[in-house]
Amino acid sequence: MIMNDVVSRLWRAMPVAVLMLVAMAGAASAQASWQAEWDKTVAAAKTEGKVVVGMSPSTVRRDFLLKQWKQDYPEIELSLSIISSSGFVPQVTTERAAGKYLWDIWHSGPNFEVIKAGLLDPLQPEMILPDVKDPALWGGWDDAFYDDGKQLEMGLVNDLESPYYNAAVIAPERAKAEGLKVMLDPAYKGKIVWFDPRVTGPGEPFLSLFAHVFGDEGLKKLVVDQDPVFVGNMNDAAQAIVRGKAVIAVAGKPQSNLADYTQAGVKIDVRPFGATPETAYRGTDGAALGVFTKRPHPNATRVFVNWIMSKRIAALMSVAVQYDSRRKDVRPLDPNFTMLPGAFYIDAQRAENHAREYMEKVREMRPQ
Amino acid sequence: MTTEPLDAVPVSAFAWVFRRLYMARGEIVAAAVFAAVAFLVLYPIGTVVYLTFVPNELSGVFGTIPWYRAFSEPGMLQSVLNTIYVVVAVQVISMPLSVGISWFLARTDLPGARMIEFCFWIMFFLPSMGVMTGWLLLFDPDFGLFNQWLIDAGLIKASIFNLYSFWGIVFVHLTTYGISVKVMLLTPAFRNLDSSVEEASFLCGANRWRTLIRIVLPLMTPAMLVVLLMSIIRGLETFEIEQVLGTPIKFQVYSTKLYLLMANSPPEFRAAGTLGTAVLAMVLPLIVLQRWASTRRSFAVVGGRGGNARIRLGRWRWPAFIAMAGGVAFMSLLPFLMLVAGSFMKLFGFFDLPQVWTFDHWATALADITFIASLRNMLYLGFGTAFLAVGIYALVAYCAVRAKSRLRGAIDMVTWLPYTVPGIVLSFGYLNMALQVPIFALLYGTVGALILVSFLASMPLGVQVIKVNMLQMGTEIEEAGRIVGGGWTRTFRRIILPIGSPTLAVVGIMVFASTIRSVSSIMLLSTGANRVLSVLQLEFLSGGSLGPAAVVGTVIVLISLAAAIVVRLVSSRFGIQARG
C-alpha cells in the first residue's frame, strides 16, 4: 500500500526532523523560546490584571514590593495582604472548603502547615527566565527549598541572625573570644532581653542555636539561671538596650531593630556576637516563596515569581529590606557579616532542628 | 376597618387555624428574631466548641485532645489565678468609682457635666496599646517622666510607681475600658431616672447618701449588672496589657496563655478554643443570674411624666468639678495628647534627641499606597455596622424585653454569647460562617463580610445597653402609641426609637468606635481587597513601623471623635437629649 509506505517513511524521518528543529532553535533562538513564552505569559497576566499575595509582616518589604511592582507592571494590580502565619492556613483551608480559591502567591514562612495542607504547587515549573531557573545561582535547589521534596517552598533571603550586645558594656574582644558563652556569665543575669521564645516569632529560632552551642543543660542555664527578661514585641527589646536596661538582646537584627533609634540620632554601639556557625543561625526573614494550587491568576503568578527571583529585584530588595539575597550573584550587604563558605549553619526553620520542641521545653522552664 | 358580623357563621377549621396563627403573629415574629439571632450567634460559637472535641490532627505529637492540651499548658493554674486577681481588683475599684461618677454627672448640677462625660467617651475610643505606651512614658521605673520629675525635684529617691507591676496592670485596665465603658453606659441610665423617686426619698427624711444606696442604686440594678458583666468579660479577654507589662515580670494571665496557643505554629485553634469555651462556661451562670436579677421586678423609671430636677451640690459644686475634671483630664486627655504627640515624635518617648519632632510618620502613613483604600473601607465598615447595628439591636433588645413570649429570656441570653468567647478564638468561627452560609459567602472578601462579623461582635454590648434602656421605659408609653392608632412598626419608629435615641446614639458611637479599631474578630476575613485601617495599623505594627502605626491609630481615634462630636451636635440640635 502506497499510503502505508509514505506514512512509515515519514515516521522514520520524524526524529531527524525534530532533532533538526531543536538544533536550529537551540543554537539561534534559545532566547526566543523563553522570550516568547515570557511575552505570552506577561500578556496573559495583563489580561488577568491581578496577582494576590499573602506575605509575612514586614513593612519595608511590603512597601518595596508595592512600589517596585507598580513601577514595573502598572497594568497588573498587586493585592498584598500581610498575613498572620498562625491564622492563614485555617483561613485558606476553610475558604477552599467553601469553593473559594483566592490566593496566588505565598510569600512567608517557610511554613510546614501550608505544605502539609497541600496548598502549594511545585515552584520550578513557574520559572521561565534563565537566570531564575538556574539552581547554581541559588546554591542548589536542595539548599534553597525547605520542603522534603525540594520543590514547593524556597527561601529568597539569606538571613544570618546573632544575638547582639552593647559594646560599651561588653568588650568586643571578649565577645569575639568567648562568643555566646558570654551570655552565661552571671554578671548578665537579668540583663538579657529576649523576644518571648515561648511564642512563634523572632525570639524562638534562637533556641535551636543555643541548644546547638550550649547543649540542653546550657540552654536550661540560660533560660532559668540567667533569668532573661522576655518581652512581647521588638520595640521593647530595642528600648531595653537603648535605655540600658539590658546588655544583650535576643531579638532580630540590630541594624533593623535599632534603625529608628540610630536614624533619630541615638548614640549606641551594639554589635552582633558574630557570623560564625557558633554565634549565628540562618533563616529566611519570613520571606520564602511558593505558589498556591488552583491559583486564580496563573499567568500573573508566573510573572510575579520570575520578577521577584530576578537578579535586578533581588538586588534592589536586598538593599531595601537590609537582608542578603540568596542569589550568589547579588553582593552581600556587609561582606564582614556573611556566611563562612562551606560552614554548616543551624537553620532553625528546617524541620530537623526541632525548634518547636525547644519552645515547649522553655514553656515548662518558664511557666509564667 | 375590619368589620366582623356579630353572628358569624361557624368558620372552617382551616380559617380558624389561619386566624389563630394571625393572632400569634407577635410570638411568631419574636420566634423569627430569636431564630435569626440564634443562628448568627450559635453558628460561629458552635463551630469553635465543636472543634474543641475533635482531635487535633494538625498538632501531631503535641497532645491530641484539645482540652487536655490546653489545660496541661505549663503555668495554666497560676495564670487563671492571676486573671482572677486582676479582674477582682479592677472591678472592686472601678465599680463604685464609676457609679459615683455617673451619678454626679447625671443627677447633680455639676458644672460641665456634658464635657466630662464626653471625656469618658474619649477614654473609650483610645486604643489600649496607645494608652499603655503613654503611661509607660510617665511611669516607666527607669525613664518615666513622672518618676523622673519627682526624683529630680528631690521628692523621692526611687520611682514611686512602676507600671511593670500588678498594680500597674490594674491601672491600665482601669484607664482603658474599666471606668470609661461603665460611665458611658450608666450616665444615661441615671439620667433616665425620674427625679420624683429621689425627691420622695428626701421627703421621707433620708439624706442623699441613703437615698443613693437604698433607692437609686436598687433601681439601677439591671444597668449596673450589665456593665459589670461586660467589664468582667472584657477583662478576661484583653491580653495586650499583660503581654507587654506582664511578660517581663513573669505575670501571665488566662488570655495571654490563649494568645500563646493561637500564635503557635501550627496554630492551636482547638486548644485555644477550649480556653474560649471555658470562659463561656464560666460566664454563662453570670448571665443567667443577671437576667434573673433584672427581670424579677420592674425597673421602669421613665413613666411618661418625666421630672428631672438635679440635686444641688451647693458649696461642693466647684470642688467636685475640679476633682472630676482633673481626674478625667488625667485619664483621657493626657493619654490622648500623648498618642497624638507620639505620632509626631521622631522616637516615641525620647525628648532628648537633637530633633524631637517630625512629620515623617504622617508622610509615610498617608502616602502608603493602601492608605486611602483602607480609610474608605474603614468608613464603609464603621458606618455600615453602626447603622445596621442600631436598628437591628433595638429590635432584638425590644424582643428581649417586651416580647409576649417565653423566648424573651432566650433572646436575651443568646445575644450575650458573642461576647463570652474571646474574639481571637471566635474569628475562626466567623470565618466558617462567612464561608459556609451561601448568602454570606457572596460577601466574602468584601467589606460586607466584615460588617456582618462586626455586627455580631458588637451585638452583646449594643443589645444589652438598649435593653437596659427599654427596661427603664414604662410600657404605657408604648401602649399609648398603639391605642391612639399607630401600628407596632409605627410606634416603634415614632415613639420607642426617638425616646431611646440618646442611648441609641451612644450605642451607635460605641459600635462605630469599637468596630473601626478592632482587629481580632475580622482578621481572618481580611483580604487585600477589604483591608481597613485597623488592619493596616496591625501591618505597620507587626512589620516594625511603629511611627506610621501610631499615625494610623491616631487617625482612627480622631475619626471616632469626629463621629462622636457630630452625633452629640445632631442629637442636641434635635432636642433628643432635652430630658437630660
Add this chain to the structure above:
Amino acid sequence: MSLTPPSLSISDLTKRFGRFVAVDSIALELRPGELVALLGPSGCGKTTTLRMVAGLERPSAGEIRFGDRVFVSIPRAIELPPEKRQIGMVFQSYALWPHMTVFENVAYPLQLRGIAKADIRGKVAAVLDLVNLGGAGDKQIPQLSGGQQQRVALARALVYEPALMLFDEPFSNLDTQLRGQMRMELKMLRRKVEMTGLFVTHDQVEALSMADRIAIMHAGRIEQIGSPSEVYRQPKTRFVRDFLGRVVNLRGTADAGGFRIAAGGERLAVAATHDVHPGATAELSIRPEFVAIVPAGAPDRPNSINATIEELLFTGDRFEARMRVGGDNVLFDLPSDRAWAEGESVRLHLPTDAVSIWSLEPDAK
C-alpha cells in the same frame, strides 16, 4: 361628634396568668353614651379587664364586642389590635411622650389618621381649649404640672373622637384638691362631648360621682352592677356594702317581718333582705347619713331605737360621735348646730328603705 355610639359588650371574659385567675368569666354591657366605672381594691382584676378591652392584654377566654365589631373573640380566634379598635385611653402614668411637645403629643393620633396639616392644627387647638390648655401647645412635657399633664393625656385621647374612652386610674397621681377639680372638669366635658366610656378606679368617690353605673369587682368577678345610688343604697353583697362608703352594722336576730336588736331588745319592722330566714342571727346595715338622730325627748317616729353618746369629738362643721346601740359601738356624725353632750341619750330613726338585713349564720354568703 358621633351621634349614637355603639355599645360595648363583654361576655364570659377570663384572664389567667399562669394559675392565677385575674379575671373570672365576667360579663358587662355598656349602653351608648354611658360611663361605667370598674371599682374595686387593687388586684381585683379591674385593670386587667380594661386592658383586655383596650387590646393590650389577650383574654384567656371570652369575647369583647363593640357595636357590630368584634374586638376579640377567643373561641373564634379573632383579635383586633389596639390601633384598630378606635378607642381613646388615659393612662395612670399619662404615658405622654417626653420627646414631643404638647402639640405634637396631641397631633400624633391625627397624623396617624392622615389628616391634613391645617386641619390638625385646628383640631388640636380646639381640643386643647376644651381641656383648658389653650396656648400651651409649644411646651415640653416635663415643664408641665401634674394637672396639666393629665389634661394633655385627656386631650390626646379625645382629639380623634374615639367611639370608646378608657380611663385607667386617671386621677390617682394628682393631689386631693386637683383630683376634685379634674372630676368636675371631666363631668362638664361630658356635657360637651358625648362619650361611651369605661374607667377603672379604686376610689369610690370618683366612681360614685362620675359614673352612670358602677361595676364593683372583687377577686376577678363583678359583685354588682348598678347606678351609683343603687349600689350605694342597695348593696347586693357584703363586699359591696363594706367597700362603698361608711356603714353602720347592728347585730341582732331576724324574725318574720322584723329585726330585734341584740342586748337592747328593741324591734324594728323591716322586711328581711338577702335570704335571711326568721330566727337567724343577723345584722342590720344602714349608711350613717340616712339615720336621723334626735334628742331623746323629741317627737318620735316609727322605726326608732335608743342610743347613748359615749364620746364626742368637735371637728368644726360637725361632731363625730361614738354611740352605744344595744351591744354595739357605732360612729355617727352629728350636726354642730346644737350642743350635744357625752352620756346623752338620743333616738335613732332608721328609714325602712335604707335598711338591709344580712344573715350572720355560718353558711351565709
